[in-house]
Amino acid sequence: MDCRKVTFKLYPDAREAERLTAWVQLHCELYNAALQERIGAYRKDGKSISYYDQQNVLPEIKAARPEFVELGSHALQQTLRRLDLAFQAFFRRVKAGQTPGFPRFKSSKRFSGFCYPDPAGWKLHQQGQRGGTLRLGSGKEAMAIRMRGQHRFGAEAKPNDLTIIRKNGAWFASVTLRVPETACARARTDHQHRGVDFGLTDWATFDNGETIANPRWTRNELPRLADLQRQRAKKKKGSVRYKRLSQRVTRLYERIGNLRREFLHQVTTRLVTTCAVIATEELQTKNMSRSAKGTLEKPGRMVRQKAGLNREILSAGLGMAHQMLAYKAVEAGTRLHRSNTRQLKPSQRCSGCWEIVPKTLAQRVHVCPHCGHTMQRDQNSALVVLIDAHTPGTGVAARPKPLARQRAKSKSVTRETPATTTQEV
Numbered sequence: 001m002d003c004r005k006v007t008f009k010l011y012p013d014a015r016e017a018e019r020l021t022a023w024v025q026l027h028c029e030l031y032n033a034a035l036q037e038r039i040g041a042y043r044k045d046g047k048s049i050s051y052y053d054q055q056n057v058l059p060e061i062k063a064a065r066p067e068f069v070e071l072g073s074h075a076l077q078q079t080l081r082r083l084d085l086a087f088q089a090f091f092r093r094v095k096a097g098q099t100p101g102f103p104r105f106k107s108s109k110r111f112s113g114f115c116y117p118d119p120a121g122w123k124l125h126q127q128g129q130r131g132g133t134l135r136l137g138s139g140k141e142a143m144a145i146r147m148r149g150q151h152r153f154g155a156e157a158k159p160n161d162l163t164i165i166r167k168n169g170a171w172f173a174s175v176t177l178r179v180p181e182t183a184c185a186r187a188r189t190d191h192q193h194r195g196v197d198f199g200l201t202d203w204a205t206f207d208n209g210e211t212i213a214n215p216r217w218t219r220n221e222l223p224r225l226a227d228l229q230r231q232r233a234k235k236k237k238g239s240v241r242y243k244r245l246s247q248r249v250t251r252l253y254e255r256i257g258n259l260r261r262e263f264l265h266q267v268t269t270r271l272v273t274t275c276a277v278i279a280t281e282e283l284q285t286k287n288m289s290r291s292a293k294g295t296l297e298k299p300g301r302m303v304r305q306k307a308g309l310n311r312e313i314l315s316a317g318l319g320m321a322h323q324m325l326a327y328k329a330v331e332a333g334t335r336l337h338r339s340n341t342r343q344l345k346p347s348q349r350c351s352g353c354w355e356i357v358p359k360t361l362a363q364r365v366h367v368c369p370h371c372g373h374t375m376q377r378d379q380n381s382a383l384v385v386l387i388d389a390h391t392p393g394t395g396v397a398a399r400p401k402p403l404a405r406q407r408a409k410s411k412s413v414t415r416e417t418p419a420t421t422t423q424e425v
């Protein structure tokens, strides 16, 4: 059994949306009241209240405030648990000598939603080709909310838990499904062996010279973003117009994120379903996108340029792409090889003779002084990681001198696997 999380957009009608909003408000009220209780008890007589103390009071609350009943006891418990987690995280960080913020009261506008921790109190129906309904609550009072999208796991998938999320005025249902491994499997249509070099100039370059252009979502939208923010700066903070413009800024950010996610899903799916072997470098976006700011005593250089570059690196979504590749490769039975960047140095190594050929980032063409091999820079590194994937016991340290012989062997392997080989790995 595997777990898969699927998020659907909900389309509640006006009455349903009103009710969902009221439910979020009640959950928020419970959260704040429980927080107040913990603070009060500690101030009054230094007593700390546990999650279970608070859970045991829920029946009383429901008796006094019947509007809480239809929310479902497990969902209410989950909100209390959420507060408990906030406290646990707070105390853990205090213990570790950090200075965390104390758990905060939340305004119901900012309260993101609520969660059903088990399959009780809700039901997912998939109907027709591309939609369905989500049943919330029980009996006559239950809501049947229209939703868009279907998951691909079929009837074998068993729903496990549900989170209702409100984001920028839209509603979403995020469902965790327990799926048998067979239902997760993806059919492979081709069995290529491909080395990939991810980057910014081209989003991806393959060992055979093919490329995928970088869509540069953020950079393309920057002028519009700046324009909106400029307009907003002229408005009075807190005014209706200010809020309206803020909303447009958030929507634009959301749109950029959606576009990026869609692109990454499509590309990674296409990769794993057409390749038997995918070779790439280990990725360290965290190190790559480190700020150049430096410290007060030792200020960094080219801070703004680096910030722009960081924005591009993060916008390319390489981290997300690697995560998607990892789990989709398992689903498709594709071997994903990740070379150790520091040992292999794919961008500096010659794919022809395996010698290190140092070059700066600005040098876009690899010209080898040892063997005369000339190739586009990124294509060369893609080829290097592919060769690395074909010679097991990877890592350059693992194979010191007899490189010439190894190289000859690995090179032939690469050549024997043209685009449409049927070899299974």
Ligand SMILES: [Zn+2]
Binding pocket: 350, 351, 352, 353, 354, 355, 368, 369, 370, 371, 372, 373
């Ligand atoms: Zn060479």
